[in-house]
Amino acid sequence: MFAGAEDPMYLSGGMTLIPSMKQRLAAPSDLIDLSGLQALQGIEHVESQGGTSIRVGALTRHNDVAANGLVLNQLPVLAQVVSSIGDNQVRNRGTVGGSIANSDPAADLPAALLGLQAVINTQDRQIPADDFFHDLFETALAADDILVSVDFAVPLRATYQKFRNPASGYAVVGVLIAEYATGFRVGVTGAGPCAFRACTLEDALNQSFSPKALNDVEVPDAGFNSDFHASAEYRAHLVKVLAKRAVSDLSQHR
Amino acid sequence: MKVSFRVNGKAHTLDVAPNTLLVSVLREHLGLTGTHVGCDTSQCGACTIHLDGRAVKSCSVLAVQAQDGEVVTIEGLGSIDDLHPMQKAFRDCHGLQCGFCTPGMIMQAVDLATKVETLDADAIRQGMEGNLCRCTGYQNIVAAVANGAAALKARNGES
Numbered sequence: 253m254f255a256g257a258e259d260p261m262y263l264s265g266g267m268t269l270i271p272s273m274k275q276r277l278a279a280p281s282d283l284i285d286l287s288g289l290q291a292l293q294g295i296e297h298v299e300s301q302g303g304t305s306i307r308v309g310a311l312t313r314h315n316d317v318a319a320n321g322l323v324l325n326q327l328p329v330l331a332q333v334v335s336s337i338g339d340n341q342v343r344n345r346g347t348v349g350g351s352i353a354n355s356d357p358a359a360d361l362p363a364a365l366l367g368l369q370a371v372i373n374t375q376d377r378q379i380p381a382d383d384f385f386h387d388l389f390e391t392a393l394a395a396d397d398i399l400v401s402v403d404f405a406v407p408l409r410a411t412y413q414k415f416r417n418p419a420s421g422y423a424v425v426g427v428l429i430a431e432y433a434t435g436f437r438v439g440v441t442g443a444g445p446c447a448f449r450a451c452t453l454e455d456a457l458n459q460s461f462s463p464k465a466l467n468d469v470e471v472p473d474a475g476f477n478s479d480f481h482a483s484a485e486y487r488a489h490l491v492k493v494l495a496k497r498a499v500s501d502l503s504q505h506r
Numbered sequence: 507m508k509v510s511f512r513v514n515g516k517a518h519t520l521d522v523a524p525n526t527l528l529v530s531v532l533r534e535h536l537g538l539t540g541t542h543v544g545c546d547t548s549q550c551g552a553c554t555i556h557l558d559g560r561a562v563k564s565c566s567v568l569a570v571q572a573q574d575g576e577v578v579t580i581e582g583l584g585s586i587d588d589l590h591p592m593q594k595a596f597r598d599c600h601g602l603q604c605g606f607c608t609p610g611m612i613m614q615a616v617d618l619a620t621k622v623e624t625l626d627a628d629a630i631r632q633g634m635e636g637n638l639c640r641c642t643g644y645q646n647i648v649a650a651v652a653n654g655a656a657a658l659k660a661r662n663g664e665s
Binding site: 263266267270271283315339341342344345419420421 | 525549562565568614633635
């Protein structure tokens, strides 16, 4: 169906695509609605050589993730992340896979993918989150790839801190910090053209886990987003502020 | 394209252009003008309806996406002689002035009231973030949602 169309797009919850089409920012020739595919829904526990993961079907809606017992029990940070997306109507309809495939620079889930060592499963391959986000709205997915599910590695502990744009609900900046046996991971969204890992912050936290350990770490603003809402410099500042908040939040959980 | 779904309990089959929004079908094809359109940017929430038991913005759903779905609009909630508890609460608490945003507010409030266990003021404010009102200043809306949720609980407890 995809190959036969001129400029087709896959439609999931449509919470970005349909508003974009209404504003004439997107004009696909054909829409292929995936929402009837049962195989792309649901949440399950998976064990692999890498450890325990929670597999979330691409078409699972944000509110269903937030209310899922397995998520609340083993990966509460994911419930925290999806509960902060948009508003209730958007969370009732928007899907995990749709948000990830779209890779909006201010979307919340990309920070979770990077922080939670996720693996993105398509119909024929597995892509580690570290190789997934390429640039503004650009990912490792080809136009005809279908995102099937995402495996989030269960961390020892994790939290998400977000500076929320009050009008849109998007992250001006969002920082997710997770601890694994192998060390800390820091996923950042909102700051750059796409989500990224803040390796300098990770190194500092691996040496000493305290908000103070981040004091002397430089977060350069080169290439950061700068717009009506926040300058690149301000976003770089927010990365550090939110990372410190995340560290102090995590310190209280132990 | 042919599309079939139920609206307020009644089955409909319609022939619509593929790019028709659900809100247009409700208002223009079915004459259910209680569902409002307050913006072009999917932000205001005035068009909130229930699709398969969930509050969604009908301006951001294509009519064809509602295939086989169950739609409830404000017209399906209560009637003038027998208001839904949430409608009654908005009236009693003066949770509106001009009333334009009210249908969406009420549909969203019913969704919250039926799904959120403890609906305190914070949960109401967070839950109603997708609905904008430009006249009442929200205090009365929060009170209305709290009262409506309590009344709904009481009603469902009795039945």
